[in-house]
Amino acid sequence: MPDKQVVVVDAVKHHYQRGLERFPVLDGVSLEVAPSETVALIGRSGSGKSTLLNLIGGLEPIQAGEIKLLGQAIASLNDSQRTKLRRQHIGFIYQSFNLVPTLNVAENISLPLALAGVPSKLVKAKVHKLLELVSLEGRASDYPDVLSGGEQQRVAIARALIHEPAILLADEPTGNLDAQSGRQIIALLQSMVSQNKAAMLLVTHSLEVASMADRALAIEQAGLRNLSDAQLQGHVAW
């Protein structure tokens, strides 16, 4: 039942052009992510993991193939429709946290709802709840650059989940963190995703992180390959 999937990626191709030369990064990639499912994507640097995430998030134009999010073909949407889709159904988390430096913690978390025009009273209540969940109650008025990496990523997670998205696109969320902070963040992510019944597509270099997902996929030679637990054990970490 493909329509019940949160994300359907069908035979997507993508390349980058440098001068006259073409560099294919995705060549007929297909993927489905079900609600509440966590899928890990692993691969070498430059293999196309982030590109796939950006294509699903509507941040990059689709060159060939089709991507459906909640049954809607992204390619058929214009810029403002894609923006609306992101605002309502997608949450992003990045390796470098990407918090808005000019806004404090509470303001950063509230951003997706504020941009959507949700009344501030409602937003405040949600922000308060999320600050508790990510254990940053006392840091609401702090600015991002006074927080540690782990704290910044927790803010990013709260921001990604405040609008209760159907899917969370996490691009190496533990890449800038030490092992222990990384484990804490993944645990937090999984607990929050399961609370929100959201799906998660997680790009990572860490086999440990990948093994915590419901299933893991490897991007190799512009294609996707399922990895079993055994394969994961034997896989070389990138």
Add this chain to the structure above:
Amino acid sequence: MVATLLAKSSVRFYQKHPLQLLLSIVGIVLGVCIVSAVLITNSSSKKAFALSTDALYGRVNYQIVAPRNINQSDYVTLKKQFPKIKMAPIIEGYVSVNNSVYTLLGIDPFAELELARGGFAFPETIDTKLLHTMLSSDGIVLSKSELQKQQQSQTTTSNNPTYIYIEAGEASFKSPVLGSYPSSNALASQGLLIADIAYAQDLLAMEKHISRIDLLLSDEQRPAVAAALPATLKLLPAARAQQTMQAMTRGFQINLTAMSLLSLLVGAFLIHNTMTFAVLQRRELFAVKRIVGLSASSILLTVLMEALIISIIGSCIGVILGYYLSTILIQLTTQTINDLYFVLHVQQVWLSPSTIVISVLLGLGTSLLAASLSAIQAAQTNPLQARRRSAVELNVRKLLPALMLLGIVAIVLGSGIALIPSQSLLLGFIALMLIIFGYGLALPWVCLHGSRLLKKVAKFIGPVTTIATASIEHNISRTGLAIAALTIAVSSTFGVDVMIGSFRSSVDHWLASTLHSDIYISSPSNVSARADGTLNEQAIDSAKMLPNIRSFSFGRTIKVNTQFGAIDMLALQPHNNDNGEFPQGITLLNAQPEQSWQQFFSSKSVLISEPLANKHNLAVGQSLSVFTTLQGDMAFTIAGIYRDYGTSFGKLTMYREQYIKYFNDSDISAIGIKFEATEGVEKEQIVRSAIAALRDSVRSNNQAIQINANSDIHRESLAVFDRTFAVTEVLRWLTVGVAFIGIFSALLAMNLERTQEFAILRASGATKTQTFGIITIQTFLMGLIAGVLALPLGWIMSQVLIHVINVRSFGWSMQGFIQDNAISSTLLLAISSALLAGIYPAWSLSRRSIAARLREE
């Protein structure tokens, strides 16, 4: 090796950021362009003045002058008495050829040959045959370059125009061209016509009179000549006349220089802004360089070298553009000098090596000074904090209170200097610059707190406004500077606007109260600033025969010698007032004007204009020495001080009866006529009919006199006023241009650095309109802050300009007031400049792909 690597690194950085390099250069180019243009304009005027005086005076070191003209017989007597002393009679007057004013010089060729003064235009360069022709035939001689000019303007195909048409006073002449002389310096002989003294007397209606006697005197000869002169003649050093003329324009030229330096100051903000951004962008790179072992001083030197190279390029282009700008400015300033001071022909831009050096050094100095703060910042880069933008901002914020305090000290110091009772224009400008500089230093602190306040308000409006206000506060190191540059530029337009508006309104009121007659009849004058011709009897009779006349006023304008040099004097016979009131048309500024008027009519006294009183600290009751025709130097009591915006060099007014008594001159230069309305005919109609009748009369008598309605003179005077400030207008708009580039580069830099931030916003659900809105609101608020902060500074500037600079430059006092639309147009200018500057960065950001921007992490 290290130097080469550092140089390569710098070059590659700017290769990757060409727009930034361009903006850095543009900042310097504009600042230097404006300064060098004004320097070139001023030096060209001075050079033209020096050349023309050299052409006219040569080695002559003394001259004999009279209150009016010298009787030719006085020269003959003197020459007989001192046959060995080299002297020559001179006639000097202004005539019009093809609507251009020329100096007509009447010379005695034989006396000149003996005097051998060495001036460019004198018989040393005119061949003997031509000299003889001059003696035997009526006609004029001009330089080869002037002759070529005349040939070009003649419609005839002849290479040698036989005649030129000269208008002198009321008369027109078809004057034969006797020949030309080779001028070693074409500039010196611009606008100069030479004639034999007898022919010049005919042209200028100076029968048996000469303008002055030029002499070459030794120190031993001087006392004997001075003692031999009758009381009605005076021996003066020749240099004094030149100094007097130069002093007239000094204030005007200093004002222009100050305006140009203001542009450079605004340019300095721009340079600092772009250099700071270049440093901030590379803070991580500098950190890496520090880690691999580069010393802080090497980084400091690298940034300073970059600034030096950029400023050399910018300064050189600036001087070249300044040269071209000066060709426009020179026309405007020459017009003003001719309108207000004296006839000056400046047709060539004079680019001296010293002007180039000063302009380039000013550009280099300002750039290096502006870049030095950025260089120090770069050298102090802490490798551990390099990634943290907040660390940089934190350092800047720590500095802001100190800058604020320094700014307050500068403002207090500047205000103190402005209040010192002095005539020094330089001190006035130092005071003004200190106030502007101090205000500029205090601005970033004010902006920081202002934006915090705005942010609190913005929270109630929405996220877009919150982000916009927050970014102003967060990037205060750059937004503060951009706002400061725009504030100073806009405040200067507001300040100058208020000053010019107040001035114009004062002149307007003054003209309304001074021009009390309905029509004025005067002899034509070739120079706006001089109306010293003489009306002939026929013209006066024609005027007296007009119907419905209520009363007349008569004026005689001449130049008189006083202890302060040659000054314009008006011998006035005011209208008879039936009701016994004192004359209208002269506004006395001193207390007890009734007493002043009584003294003016009844005793040996004069009224002096406000500029004359201010320039020489003269007060009512003091005396002024005036060189009279009949009794030589005489002390006249100053009966009153009156408002006069006609000349900044000062003027005095004497009752005409007194004038006739001491100067033996009953001639009239101008008549004012008041009409009275009759039943059924409006006064306006009577005036128009009178003008028409008078014009018919003078035309039929072939007279050349000027007849103007009160309103015509009023209008023309305001037109001259507006022309005077044309150059100021050009300069202040250029200053706004520099500030515009400043805010544009700051916004561009800031928003390009925030590329990723905007991508995050887009990924988080912000629409294109919302991100565009953030930049637009941000630029709107920056413009609004700059506009609001510009108002107090502009007002302070206007007060200093009105009450300090104007009084010291020109001696005029006036009431300062803010015009109706001045505040709104200032705010509009600031906001529209900022919004305009924000369009490109906003457009540029909205075009780029979100994913690409996110990848730039």
